[in-house]
Amino acid sequence: QSVLTQPPSVSGAPGQRVTISCTGSSSNIGADYGVHWYQLLPGTAPRLLIYGNTNRPSGVPDRFSGSKSGASASLAITGLQAEDEADYYCQSYDSRLSGWVFGGGTKLTVL
Amino acid sequence: QVQLQESGPGLVKPSGTLSLTCAVSGGSISSSNWWSWVRQAPGKGLEWIGEIYHSGSTNYNPSLKNRVTISIDKSKNLFSLKLNSVTAADTAIYYCASIAVGVGIDYWGQGTLVTVSS
Numbered sequence: 001q002s003v004l005t006q007p008p009s010v011s012g013a014p015g016q017r018v019t020i021s022c023t024g025s026s027s028n029i030g031a032d033y034g035v036h037w038y039q040l041l042p043g044t045a046p047r048l049l050i051y052g053n054t055n056r057p058s059g060v061p062d063r064f065s066g067s068k069s070g071a072s073a074s075l076a077i078t079g080l081q082a083e084d085e086a087d088y089y090c091q092s093y094d095s096r097l098s099g100w101v102f103g104g105g106t107k108l109t110v111l
Numbered sequence: 112q113v114q115l116q117e118s119g120p121g122l123v124k125p126s127g128t129l130s131l132t133c134a135v136s137g138g139s140i141s142s143s144n145w146w147s148w149v150r151q152a153p154g155k156g157l158e159w160i161g162e163i164y165h166s167g168s169t170n171y172n173p174s175l176k177n178r179v180t181i182s183i184d185k186s187k188n189l190f191s192l193k194l195n196s197v198t199a200a201d202t203a204i205y206y207c208a209s210i211a212v213g214v215g216i217d218y219w220g221q222g223t224l225v226t227v228s229s
């Protein structure tokens with residue numbers, strides 16, 4: 001059981017918008033620790049998509065955006081493309097565990 | 112551009128010790144980043160193992176703390192992971208990574224598969 005909760009899967013058609021939620025608690029996201037998002041494609045190293053809740057590293061398309069409210073965060077992907085089909089993970093710091101925690105991961109399927 | 116490269120045995124016997132090294136290039140291991148290990152077991156999610164700062168300060172996942180040691184060699188610009196008393200549950204892709212404060216993991220190694228089997 002992951003400390004951060006994500007839906008196991010989401011799906012959408014090309015061009016559509018999907019969101020992936022990440023629910024935490026008062027010892028991590030709710031304690032105002034930043035949320036980071038990663039994309040995992042098979043056979044490749046994970047890629048940082050969003051850091052500090054809402055910031056995009058250079059090179060990440062603006063189709064990807066992040067938000068946070070209370071003890072939850074979300075990753076939104078607009079204009080869905082076939083290449084977006086991947087696993088997505090959220091990450092934050094947990095003060096009770098004194099370490100980094102990940103969500104269980106969400107598999108995005110582009111229909 | 113920082114690059115990270117894991118190396119070490121791909122097969123470890125049960126009850127043995129898993130040992131991996133991560134070579135850092137394109138940047139100094141004495142920078143302000145934390146140097147971390149993350150793993151992903153087959154069909155499972157990402158799991159943070161622990162991290163080390165160039166000062167030698169470490170933080171470990173409480174669930175692994177009793178079996179993990181992360182060390183750093185500043186002269187060689189590398190850091191290492193040792194996980195003892197391994198079982199089949201430790202079979203995973205092991206990634207070394209760089210954690211920047213406020214940014215999360217900004218650089219990842221390609222990952223190396225370690226299988227625990229006799």
